Amino acid sequence: MSSHPQHAGRAFNPAKVAIPRLDRRGDEPPRKQPKIKPDRVPRACMGCRAKKIRCNGVQPACKTCSDNATHCVYASSRKDRLKTATEHNEDMMQLLRSLRNSVGESDRDKIDDILSQVANDVGDAASTLQRSPDKFRSVDEEGEANVSATVGTNEDLDNMNEDIMSSEQSRATGYVGKNSEVQWLRQLHYETDAGSHDPSASQGPYGPPGTSDRASEERAEALRQRQTHNSTYQQHTSMFNFNLDDEAVDMDFMVDPLALPTIDIANRLVRCYIDNVHNSVPILPKKAFTNEFFHHYASIAQETPHMLSQKWQAMLNLVFAIGAVYSHLTEADWRGDERDHFVYYSRAWALSLKDPWWFSHPDLQQTQITGLLAIYYLAIGHTNRSWVVIGMAVRSGFGLGLHVRNEDRTATFVKKEVLARTWWGLYTLEMLLSVITGRPSVGIESYCSVSLPLPISDDEFEETRIQALFGTWARPTTTKEPVSLGGSSEPPPTGSIRDPSNSGTYLTSTVKLVEISQRVLTEIYSPGVKRESWKQVQQTISEILEQLESWASSLPPGLSVTPHQHGGGDHVMTYERNNLKVFYHSTKILTTRPCICRLDRRIPNQSKSSNDSNEKTAAICVTSAKAITALLPDALLPENIATERYRIYETFPWWAVVHYIMQSLAILMLELSHEASSRDEQSDTMTALKKLVRWLRTLRGNNGMARRAHSIVLDILKKMAARIPIDIADLLAEDQTEPAYADDTQAQSNLFTQGHVTDEFLGHYNASQQFPDYLPTGSYPPRGNPVLHMLNSPIPNLLITEFDQYNPLPFGNGEVFMGQLDYGEPQAGSSGMDGASGDGRNT
Incomplete structure (x- = not known):
């Protein structure tokens, strides 16, 4: 056995022994490095890999692909592919979120399900990767996309923080939603008090968006934390309610329900209503009503009995009451006693109180009475009562089918147009009251298919004229449906967006704006908005503002709300044009109000684009408020x-x-x-x-x-x-x-004070003395409070309690108003109202 250490190291030895490194001799050549093939590259292109040939790895095109003039593609690494796929998924999630508000409820639920399934996986993958510098930052880095829409001033949309039933005053005020200026004043008062003690009182926290149970729990927990942090007591809404619902509205049955004012006063009162209310809320057929009004007074003067239903006389007295309120507000020289409108109101109440209203099937006169009563309540400041009554009117309209297109072959063109305008008048008034009170609207656009008003004035309601101009015209049934022609190759003379300014085009313009307001209430102020992110609400606000500008640009020149579109010289519709300006700027305020707060302090990690959008939207809101002031x-x-x-x-x-x-x-x-x-x-x-x-x-x-x-x-x-x-x-x-x-x-x-009013305040014709047999026996309730009478009745009103003594609601039956009246020319001797047209203004 050799004793050389090298050989000794190869010998079997159960014990491991460290062998020292040998010194290299100086004449020994250097050890060769492993040989690397010169044609080996880290990654071959896709073409060479598919053909299984050598690739020289030159980018952007290898030699083989260059020689063959083929497209050369190099596959990314696995890590790069994961990064790219994650970024694409985030972009698609963001796109789905932006499209969510533009689809129906079923598709919205599908989007929510998809997002809930992939959000966590994409989020986990994104957290391990760094996004490319040339991409926008991810949704997770955008604070506005991760916070609920309640971060704006419309916070706490889905809850109520007071006891409305605690007092008579709070019950009179009722629930007031976040889109009402009453709530804005309440919030301002609270923030002013809270800010004086703690400047950070309104800075959150706020929960995340989403429909999952976890997101809902986090929002509820955020609300509890805000309530715990903000110790300032928030006063009842009724303390900031400037409406007069807590004042009594007694019906004094000492009045003679058949008594009438003199023809001079009655004519002026009807003129006030026709000139200043009818075009905006066309509940009554103008020509038919005025013709019947003069015919009735002519029959009294000639001592020839002219029998009218009690409901028609109730409507007439409500018209008198509304006109009387206007005469006192404008301080007209001919105005009567300051409480005369209560007299007319009491007469209307007595004439229409025949049967408990819930036993009566809806009819057109009952619907018109409730609509007029809503206008009267609104005019004297009883907004809560007005909202209740107009809801009844709209539901009666649903019951009569006024909300759908009328294809009755026996109905005349005039009747169809009058019924359509009656519906749209009720519809617009109900939406206004929903905006004022902050409550949901019952007049939902998707349920309506009734035709929009024709672009003609009420004074032009003649069967031959309508048939000649619009008989073959397929009228739009919604504000989103374009006007088209059916059976006619030529457009109608007045069928474009440049129609003349008249009551028809004014009502159509109002309806379109009202439907934009309905979208605002649904998509910005409804409780379900809490599930949206603030970024989605920003998108909704932007879309509605664009819709408003589109509406403004489509108005006829005589009704334009912008100075550069109004041609000037058209003073016929000045009042209506001013009304549209107010409606327009008010809707803008309603749309942009959620941005009037310090969102920069409420949204962590907010992007610059979001902050700029908030500031721009807030500026639009303030500008609109100043525009109303400038009017x-x-x-x-x-x-x-x-x-x-x-x-x-x-x-x-x-x-x-x-x-x-x-x-x-x-x-x-x-x-x-x-x-x-x-x-x-x-x-x-x-x-x-x-x-x-x-x-x-x-x-x-x-x-x-x-x-x-x-x-x-x-x-x-x-x-x-x-x-x-x-x-x-x-x-x-x-x-x-x-x-x-x-x-x-x-x-x-004095105008709104209810005193003890009797007929002695007014000069009048006593129709009951001239026609003593006109009113059936037993048609009046006992003198005194009608509600107390109902409470003692064998069949009490289930909706009236001892706390509701001043909330009159019952109405009786009667013939349908439309079927009784002729729409021809006024009768001889009563061709107009003081010889003036309905376009003037009576003060």
Whole structure:
């Protein structure tokens, strides 16, 4: 056995022995490195791999592909492919989220299911990879996509934080939703109080979007944390309600229900209604109603009995009542006693109170009575009652099929048009009240197929004219359906978007705008919006704003809401054009209101584009509030208040003047409270705010709602002035110079005060003495409170309790109004109303 160490190392030895490294001799050549084939590349192209030939790996094209003039593609590594697939999945998830609001409910649920299945997997993969620098950051990095829509000012949409049934006043106010300016004032008052103690009181937390149980639990937990963190007590909504629902509306049955005002007063009252209400809310057929009105008075003057249903006389008295309210607000020289509208209202109540209303099947006259009653309640400030009654009217319209297209072969063209306008009048009024009260609407667009109004005036309602102009025209049945022709190769003379300005085009324009408002309530203020992300709400707001601009650009020139579109010189529809301007800017305010808050403090990791969008949307909201302010007359001086005060009722929808003023005021006050604007912008906002406050002070002399609203606004401004640098010394000084009221929150103007009213206040014809057998015996309830009579009845009204003594609802039966009236020319001797057309304004 050799003793050389090298050989010794190969010998078997159970014990491992460390062998020292041998020193290399200097003449020994260097050890050769492993040979690498020169044609070996890290990755071959897809073409060479498919052909199984050598690839030289040159990029962007290898030698083989270049020689063969074929496309050379190199496959990415496995890690790169995973990264790319993850990025594509995130992009597709983001696309599905953006499309979610544009599809139906069933497709929306499918999208939610898909997102819930893949969101976690994609999120886990994305967390292990770094996104490419040339891509937008992921959804997980965009804070606006990961926070619920309640982060905006429409927070807590799905809950109520007060006991509405705790007092008579809170019951009179009822539930008020987040889209009402009453809630905005309440929130402003709360934030002002909370901000003085804790500047971070409204900074969250807020839960995530989504439909899963986990997302719902996280939102509920976020709400509990906010409530725990914000210890400031939030006062009842009724404390900020400037409506007059808590005031009594008694029916005084000492009046003679068949008594009538003199023809001069009656003519003026009907003129007030026709000129200032009918075009916006065409519940009654104008020509038929005025013809029957003059025929009735002519029969009284000639002592020839002209029998009319009690319901028609009830409608006439409600028209008188509405006209009387307008005459007092505008301080017309011919106006009667300040409580005369209560007399007309009591007569209408007595005439229509025959059977309990829930036993009666709907008929057209009952529907018209409830619609007129809703207008009257709204005009005197009883918004809650008005909302209840208009809901009854719309449901009666559903019961009569007014909401669907009329294909009755026995119905005339005039009758179909009148019925269609009656429906759309009720529809628009119900939506206005839903906006004011913040409550859901029952007039849902998808349920309606009734034709839109024809582009003609009520004065042109003649069978031959309508048949000649529109007999072969396939009229649109929804606002989204384009106008088309059926059986005619030529377009109708007045069938384009450039129709002349008249009551038909005005009502159609109003309906289209109302349906945009309905979308706002559904997609921004409904409780289900809490499941959406703030990013989705931003997209919805952007789409609605585009829809509003499209609506504005489609208006006829005489009804345009933008100065550059209005051709000027058309003064026929000035009042209606001003109404559309107010509706337009009010809808903009409603749409953009959720951005009037410090979203930059509420949304963590918010992207710059989202923050810019919030600021732009908030600026649109403030601009719209200032636009409404600009519509009001300027320079109200003490010496001309008495003569200029009525001008606001010629500019604004007079039955909701205070609503629009307070809506704009709330926005301007919120903007100031956040201190987010520049000094110049703040000065401009303060100027507009003071103008609105001064108009409230001007109107409070004969408007109980304005009086309450002025008191509420001043109280909040005083709190704001103690916390932020705003100067309201001039407003306070001016308020001291006006006559003081003992209790502004409970004060009642003479116009809206219910006293003991009887016929002695009014000059009238006593129709019951001329026609003593006209009214059937036993058709009146006992004198006194009708509700107490019902409570003692063998069949009591299940919807009326001892707490609802001032909420009249019952109506009786009667013949259908449409079937009784002739739509021909006015009878001889009564061709018009004082010889004037219905386009004038009566003050």
